[in-house]
Amino acid sequence: MSVTAAQGFRASGVTAGLKPSGKPDVALVVNDGPDHHAAAVFTSNRVCAAPVTWSKQVVSDGRVDAVVLNSGGANAITGGQGFLDTHRTAELVAEVTGLSAGDVVVCSTGLIGELLPMPKLSAGIQVAAQKLTADGGAAAAEAIITTDTHAKTSVVQGDGWVVGGMAKGAGMLAPALATMLVVITTDAVVDDEVLDGVLRSATHVTFDRIDSDGCQSTNDTVLLMASGASGVRPTTDALATAVTQCCADLARQLIGDAEGAAHDIAIEVRTAASEADALEVARAIARNNLFKCAIFGRDPNWGRVLAAVGTTKAAFVPEQLAVSMNGVQVCRDGGVGDDRSLVDLSGREVHLAVDLNAGAETVTVWTNDLTHDYVHENSAYST
Amino acid sequence: MSVTAAQGFRASGVTAGLKPSGKPDVALVVNDGPDHHAAAVFTSNRVCAAPVTWSKQVVSDGRVDAVVLNSGGANAITGGQGFLDTHRTAELVAEVTGLSAGDVVVCSTGLIGELLPMPKLSAGIQVAAQKLTADGGAAAAEAIITTDTHAKTSVVQGDGWVVGGMAKGAGMLAPALATMLVVITTDAVVDDEVLDGVLRSATHVTFDRIDSDGCQSTNDTVLLMASGASGVRPTTDALATAVTQCCADLARQLIGDAEGAAHDIAIEVRTAASEADALEVARAIARNNLFKCAIFGRDPNWGRVLAAVGTTKAAFVPEQLAVSMNGVQVCRDGGVGDDRSLVDLSGREVHLAVDLNAGAETVTVWTNDLTHDYVHENSAYST
Numbered sequence: 001m002s003v004t005a006a007q008g009f010r011a012s013g014v015t016a017g018l019k020p021s022g023k024p025d026v027a028l029v030v031n032d033g034p035d036h037h038a039a040a041v042f043t044s045n046r047v048c049a050a051p052v053t054w055s056k057q058v059v060s061d062g063r064v065d066a067v068v069l070n071s072g073g074a075n076a077i078t079g080g081q082g083f084l085d086t087h088r089t090a091e092l093v094a095e096v097t098g099l100s101a102g103d104v105v106v107c108s109t110g111l112i113g114e115l116l117p118m119p120k121l122s123a124g125i126q127v128a129a130q131k132l133t134a135d136g137g138a139a140a141a142e143a144i145i146t147t148d149t150h151a152k153t154s155v156v157q158g159d160g161w162v163v164g165g166m167a168k169g170a171g172m173l174a175p176a177l178a179t180m181l182v183v184i185t186t187d188a189v190v191d192d193e194v195l196d197g198v199l200r201s202a203t204h205v206t207f208d209r210i211d212s213d214g215c216q217s218t219n220d221t222v223l224l225m226a227s228g229a230s231g232v233r234p235t236t237d238a239l240a241t242a243v244t245q246c247c248a249d250l251a252r253q254l255i256g257d258a259e260g261a262a263h264d265i266a267i268e269v270r271t272a273a274s275e276a277d278a279l280e281v282a283r284a285i286a287r288n289n290l291f292k293c294a295i296f297g298r299d300p301n302w303g304r305v306l307a308a309v310g311t312t313k314a315a316f317v318p319e320q321l322a323v324s325m326n327g328v329q330v331c332r333d334g335g336v337g338d339d340r341s342l343v344d345l346s347g348r349e350v351h352l353a354v355d356l357n358a359g360a361e362t363v364t365v366w367t368n369d370l371t372h373d374y375v376h377e378n379s380a381y382s383t
Numbered sequence: 384m385s386v387t388a389a390q391g392f393r394a395s396g397v398t399a400g401l402k403p404s405g406k407p408d409v410a411l412v413v414n415d416g417p418d419h420h421a422a423a424v425f426t427s428n429r430v431c432a433a434p435v436t437w438s439k440q441v442v443s444d445g446r447v448d449a450v451v452l453n454s455g456g457a458n459a460i461t462g463g464q465g466f467l468d469t470h471r472t473a474e475l476v477a478e479v480t481g482l483s484a485g486d487v488v489v490c491s492t493g494l495i496g497e498l499l500p501m502p503k504l505s506a507g508i509q510v511a512a513q514k515l516t517a518d519g520g521a522a523a524a525e526a527i528i529t530t531d532t533h534a535k536t537s538v539v540q541g542d543g544w545v546v547g548g549m550a551k552g553a554g555m556l557a558p559a560l561a562t563m564l565v566v567i568t569t570d571a572v573v574d575d576e577v578l579d580g581v582l583r584s585a586t587h588v589t590f591d592r593i594d595s596d597g598c599q600s601t602n603d604t605v606l607l608m609a610s611g612a613s614g615v616r617p618t619t620d621a622l623a624t625a626v627t628q629c630c631a632d633l634a635r636q637l638i639g640d641a642e643g644a645a646h647d648i649a650i651e652v653r654t655a656a657s658e659a660d661a662l663e664v665a666r667a668i669a670r671n672n673l674f675k676c677a678i679f680g681r682d683p684n685w686g687r688v689l690a691a692v693g694t695t696k697a698a699f700v701p702e703q704l705a706v707s708m709n710g711v712q713v714c715r716d717g718g719v720g721d722d723r724s725l726v727d728l729s730g731r732e733v734h735l736a737v738d739l740n741a742g743a744e745t746v747t748v749w750t751n752d753l754t755h756d757y758v759h760e761n762s763a764y765s766t
Contacts, residue, residue, distance in 0.1 A: 045690060045693040045694055046692075046693040046694075046695075046699075046701060047689045047690060047692060047693030047701050047704070047717075048693070048701075074686075076686060076690075077686055077689050077701075077714065077717060077718060077719070078718060078719065079702070079716065079717060079718025079719065080718075081718075082718070111686065112684075112686025112687065112689070112690065113684075113685060113686035113689075113713075113714070113719055113723075114719070115719070213672050213673065214670070214671075214672060215671055215672060215673045215687070215690065215691070216690065216693070216694045217690065218686075218689075218690050218693065287597070287670075288597075288598055289596050289597060289598060289672070289753075289757075289761070290596065290598045290761050293757070293758050293761035293762040294761065294762060296758065296762045297761075297762025297763050299762065299763070301495075301496075302496060303457075303459060303460055303494065303495025303496035303601075304495065304598070306430045306460050306495070306496075306601075307428060307430060307459075307495060307598065307599065307600065307601050308598070309429075309430060310428040310429040310430030310431070310599070310601065311428055311429075311599045312429075316429075318429060318430050318431075318460075319462070321430070330496075331460065331496070333462065334430075334460060334462060335460060335461060335462025335463075335464075335465070336460070336461065336462065336496055336497070336498070340496075370672075370758055371758060372755050372758050372759070374672075374676070374758075375676050375679065375753055375754060375755050375757075375758055376755070378672070378673050378676035378677065378680075379676040379677060379679045379680025379682060380680050380682070
């Protein structure tokens, strides 16, 4: 049930008319406590949207009472008026819920460079507040999607407590982070300062390791809220494991529904000298258009993998590189390995393994192939 | 007239059967002197092809007598056997021309990860040597192309001397350099040590500033040979200007014929604090798939430009950024500018100008859009 699986939360999703399609486009999630602890991570893009600038301030004291999310407009690169609109959005939520605007996180997603239609959004917030219920998680998850083909939710059961979340994001998926909005809730009892570390360690190995198209968004937000309503205090390790599992589940769903993709590709870089080396190599491969086109064409063109590896500063000796695709070792000792025609790329999921033979670190980054549908969707998005 | 426009050079292009299409695939260029000065720049990809490893050694003493180029196979990531094949290729040229193998540069282009069919290549070199003529430049230019739709040549007339060149390259175009092989000749009299500086300053502002698809090749080579046959010694400035003009002409032709492209996009980053800043910003935009798809769709989606700018470390304040597309200032002071619907993207050439308002440096990088044809060509290349 998404963000309302945990006790202490109400949510709703309504249609305000921001999307031309007439589909739901405003979601509201309220934390009824007793605790109101929160942590969040945001896009590292220096050109960030007004809601990101606002929400960073809201979260900085560790308390969040509600989050309002809209699809149908990113409110990014909209100048002073855009920030005033975000501020006004938080005030509207505060007015109808009786909360303080300074405790209301705002998230927006959609086209960049357009102001939001505030009268419509304002009316939508009124309705969303009226519809808040303890089982509104599904409706909220539905209201935040854009080019996603379906809503993404995840629930992880703890021992007497729960972690649940929702996510949207289908394009501009890249670390750190992807074009995505994620809200995760828990009713676990947890100290304020623990929450931030739990979220950062979870996103580091999940959302930061998906890279659909190398394009970093201006609006990415991952918010974790804790109500304490279960009355149960898990160990930090147990909570971290559950939050990481929830994030991994949502991240995998984002890759599985990325714009136009025909393959989900796990790039496992092994025997690296450091985690940073492994990540650099994995991301270089994930962003190589020629490799991504080859996978779309079911072509085990491993030369493009090594050409991508060669652009990095990672520690390796070219003559010691090895590459496997779906279990077939097509490259051995930096040269030709087993017959590439043995590789079967007909399935949706592809496993690429690259051995640097320079150490003991392993990292997996998920990406997608580059397809006609990706070009189509992204050449026709705003027109 | 390509590489034989300058006196002192003979060239040829023949069909050895390396390409399944049966089109010409082996080119030979010989410098008959009296001088045999040469300089070259190569791919910075750490996974480089056997011919690159070989040719770096050949050029290191500043003397090159001939260059043999083959399409139909890159001889990259082919291990010890690949290097032996390159060495043997140089020896074959030496045998049939009476030169020393250590003065023969070898260039290969085509699919990565396959060994060359040496009997065919060997026979082709025999024929190429027999067909060497002082007007063979056009045939040589034809024999080096792969997915190019036409041969690329350029001639710049000096005062009593000439600079001429040929280039191939249509995919994997990225600094530094593109998947390209370039041979430039001049009959100017020029000192050995001058030649290297002239070539590096020319490629820095030409081939290093085209980035069609962000993918760096394993085989890139730009070779400049000087015969001194004109007997005329130009100033270093005059020669540098001519070589730069020749490189710029060839680079523009490469972008104009890039795989599947429908638009050639000049990304001009202005008022940057440094050349490095301007280049970082221009390349970030050039590699943004969402922006490239938008241009294909004739969609002036400038928000994607600023999202790309925001991923860089360049000096700028988001609120001072400005963007123009084909003369329409769609973004002003980091916010919405003139109506984006005024932008006409129906022509092949697009001019994007980004002002950082952080200094006085300007850099232009050329790229292409991301199209259905790019995906098609690169998903079906090896199969």
